[in-house]
Amino acid sequence: MTKQLPTSAQVVIVGGGVIGCSVAYHLTKLGFTDVVLLERRQLTCGTTWHAAGLVPTLRATYNMSMLANYSATLYEQLEAETGQATGFVRNGSLTIATNKERLAELKRGASMAKVAGFPCDVISPDQAKELWPLMNVDDVLGAIHLPMDGMTSPVDVTQALAKGARLGGAKIIEGVKVLDMKTHDAKAVGVITEQGDIDAEYVVNCSGMWAREFGKKAGVNVPLHAAEHFYVVTENMPDLTRGLPTLRDMDGYCYYKEDAGKLLVGMFEPHAKPWGMKGIPEDFFFDALPDDFEHLEPYLEAAMHRLPILERTGLQLFFNGPESFTPDDRYHLGEAPELRNYFVAAGFNSVGIQSAGGAGKMLAEWIHKGHAPQDLWDVDIRRNLPFQGTQKYLEERTTESLGLLYETHFPFKQYKTARGVRRSVLHEQLKAQGAVFGSENGWERANWFARAGQKPEYELSFGRQNWFDNNREEHEAVRTSVGVIDQSSFCKYQIEGPDAEMLLNRICSNNVSVAVGKMVYTQWLNERGGIEADVTVTRLAQERYLVVSGVACQTRDMDWLRRNKPADAMVVFTDVTSAYAVVTVMGPKSRETLSKLTGADLSHESFAFATSQEIEMGYAVVRASRITYVGELGWELYIPTEYAPSVYDLVMEAGEEFAIKPYGYHTMNSLRMEKCYRHWGHDITDDDTALEAGLGFASDFDKEGGFIGKEALLAQKAKGSLKKRFIAFLFENPEPLCYHEEPIYANGKIVGRTTAGMFGHTVGATVAMGYVEHVEGVTKEWLDNTNFEIEVECERYSVKPSLRSFYDPAMEKIKC
Structure with missing residues (x-):
């Protein structure tokens, strides 16, 4: 039967799973009443219907944990609001460790839970067995218990969200397939369905496993791939205690959920099985995939080891259903960089139920406000590059990404698949x-x-x-x-044209009206004063600049430039990342090393800090830029790619006299930490203002025409002492290592969390950085008169705070 479709709507949502319904629900909460959700078949028919329904709250980062916690709170309240039962209960969760490294990971998570305000207890094997009497704990070293974790009925919670959306005025129409997109002037303006067109101001892709293919119709890259995902359900187990917490044995790649006297055992196995390599079948809905007992046999054996009762318990259901996974196990959220007003919420890596509430709220607010409502870089769709949407890359990475959810999340752990790109x-x-x-x-x-x-x-x-x-x-x-x-992976953009200076001076907080050859360190700010990018800008010619940014920001940076370019501006952006290799030579002997290779005068008087020159080096002409990210005298050499190997050999040969060493990115990190240099995406984000980050010196408040975010910074200045500031910390004990998300205490009270940490070999202990908050202002006086601690694996350590770097704060070594 043909449905009566509206011809227009403010927002069209494509996909009727838990994510799409959550977006619709939250849009109506913000006052959007002209919302249409289109589902090709029936609500929940893709992957939502067969989800296990777990709603844990603790994730890998603070921000993601807070969104998961919001989901749990929402599901708990939905029945009272809508009259639709959700089946949500707070049964808690129990995660066990069978080796010391897993226990260390759990303890680090328990420490982060304190920042989020979640109750989380580190318990002994005997205490774990009290919570789960049927569990074998012979090899268990410890566990964490989160009493406020929950579980819900995926279908019921989706229906509750849909009912709430309808009560708010949204139209939810089933049985309508969206065939294509309507676009105009690089904007989404509607959808084309099998039953007619709908014009729209915004379109939201919540198509689940189909999101990648649907994105392609609009030229939008949504990297995800389906994988077979398994669980089994036992026959009735009379000895099974009702209301047990969800049990996770991540070392055995299994989780256990009590459900009406039966036990659901799910797997996140290594070497997963990608599915749908030729596309998802058109008639796939409420469907399951074939069993594969051989594939699951090792994990069923692990389950019987953990719960010996399973050796004599029959299986009632062997279920295999596909779910979509992304290359980095983080979902995709936000406005697509390729198409204005086209939003994506997809690729939820088997955590869609726990994520739906928070993700739906964030995306609705993003549409409403026109920008991300908080730091969402973890899941921002602008982190992706075109290669990540290719079939071969996704198929190979998917074999690994499913199992990584239960692997030990070591610092510096590297992917094994889809390498060498x-x-x-x-x-x-x-x-x-x-x-x-x-x-x-x-x-x-x-x-x-x-x-x-x-x-x-x-x-x-x-x-x-x-x-x-x-x-x-x-x-x-x-x-x-x-x-x-x-450092060839640096992102490099050439900005040129008669209006290049005008445009960059509007986008950059610092003044780029400088002489040719001068370098400027600056941020790109949003209207709220938050940091969208952290870059250096080199004036190459009167109408030409080189902008250098971090490796992860390529898509995001180019998107920001395009968004902020006036239609009539005579300026061209070119991504020249692949055109130049970058060989960076740093250290007190760098001048002597490079002077052997060039006739150029590298003295401080002739080649000052923050300047750039084209010089001869061997057979090549290279751009030498005197700048540093490690706090030493040195140069970044920008070399046309084909010349780089010969120049690199010359540098290594010239430096033999001084015992030159190649160094890697771990060392660059330890060096920059000692200098308190920020890293965009970790230490500074679009949710941190330049003043809070301690980067006000890189903004020129007096330059003609101002800059984006100036008014916000001035307003923040006018309020007096900052209540939130970026601080460096040096551990007094040389033993602990911290990485990020550890709680920061001031006089015994949590006042913030770390953004990064690394052992500093020059200062002899771990350096950590992070933001602290104090209602009366984060002043030097307060810092000097407060006892600070950072908690690592549930143990607190005294640390020394500083507004300046711990190494060469006067920058004498850089400017010599």
Whole structure:
């Protein structure tokens, strides 16, 4: 029967799973009444209907944990609001550890839970058995118990969200397939359905497993791929206690959920099985995939080890249903960079039920406000690049990404699949020097260098890993002599045209009206004063600039430039990332090293800090820029790609006299931490203002025409002392290592969390950085008169706070 479709709507949502219904519900809460949700078949028929319905609250980061916690709170209240039962109960969860590294991970999570305000108890094996009497704890070392975690009925909670949306005025129409998009002037303006067109101001892709293919219709990249996902349900178990907490044995890749006297056992196995390589069948709805007992046999054996009662319990259901997974196990949220007013909420990696409430709220607010309502970089769709949407990449990565949800989440852990996507022209030279590569945005980058005879592989731990001493040697070489790093993965953009200066001065908070050859450190701010990018800008000519940014920001940066370019501006943006290799030479002996290779005068008088020149080096003409991210004298050499291998060899040969060392990104991180240099996406985000981040010096409040975000910063200045500030901390005890999300205490009270941490070999202990908040203002006086601690694995350590860097705060070594 043909449905009567409206011809227009303010928002059209494509997809009627729990995510789409949540977006519709939250839009109506913000006053959107002209909302239409289209579902090709029936609500929940894709993957929602067969979800396990778990609603845990603790995620990998604070921000994601808070969104999951919002979901739980929402589901608890929905029945009272809508009259539709959701089946939500707070049965709690129990996660066990069977090795010391897993226990360390759980303790770190328990520490972060304190920042989020969640009750989370670290308990003994005996206490775990009291909560789960049927569990074998012979090999269990400890566990964490989160009493406020819950579970719900996926179908019922979706129907409750849909009912709430309808009560708010939304139209939910089933049995209507969307065939294509309507676009105009690079904007989404509606959808084309099999029953007619609907004009719309906004379109939201909540198509689940179909989101990638539907995105392609509009030229939007939504990297996700379906994988087979398994669980079994036992026959009735009379000995099973009702209301048990959800049990996770992540070392056994299994979880256990009590359900009406039966037990659901689900798996997140390594070496998963991708599905739908030729597309999702048109008639797939409320469908299951074939059983594969052989594939699951090892995990069923692990389940019987954990719960011996399963050896004599029959299975009532063997279920295999597909779910979509993304390359980095983080879902996609936000406005697509390729098409204005086209939003995406998809790729939920089997955590769609726990994420739907928070994700729906965030996306609705994003549409309403015109920007992300908080720091959502973890899941922002602008983190993706085109290669990540290719079939081969997704199919290969999906074999790993499902199981990674239950792998131990070690710091510096690297993906094993879909590697070698982007390689620097120096890759083989670095490999010959012992480079151990990591992957960042597809780039193979040298993270550390193995010594002769040392296996070039990670041995992962939450403590000192096998490359700790390599890091120390590389770190010391840069501090005392000279080191070289390949930073070709830097994002590089050429901005040129008669209006280049005008445009960049509006986008950049600092003044780029400088002489040719001058470099400017600056931020790109939003209207709220938050930091959208952290870049250097070099004036190459009167109408031409080079902008250099971080490796993860390529799509986001170009999107920001396009968004803020006036239609009539005579300026062209070109991504030149692949055109230039970057060989960075740093350390007290860098000048002497490079002077052997060029006739150019590299003295401080002739080549000042924050200036750039084209110079001859060997057979090549390179752009040498005197700047640093490690706090030492040095130059970044921007070399046309084909010349880079020969220049790199020359640099290494020239530096032999000074025991030059190649260094990796782990060392760059430890060096920059000692200097308190910020990293966009971790230490600074669009939710942190330039003043809060301590970067006000990089804004020119007096330049003609102002800049985006100026008014917000001035308003914040006018309020007096900042209540939130970015602070560096030095551990007094040299033993603990922290990484991020650890609680920061002031006089025994949590006042913030870390954004980054790394052992500083020059200062002899871990340096951490993060934001602290104090209602009366985060002043130097308050910092000096307050006792600060940082908690690592549930143990607090005294730390020294500082508004300045711990290494060379006067920058004497840089400007020599």
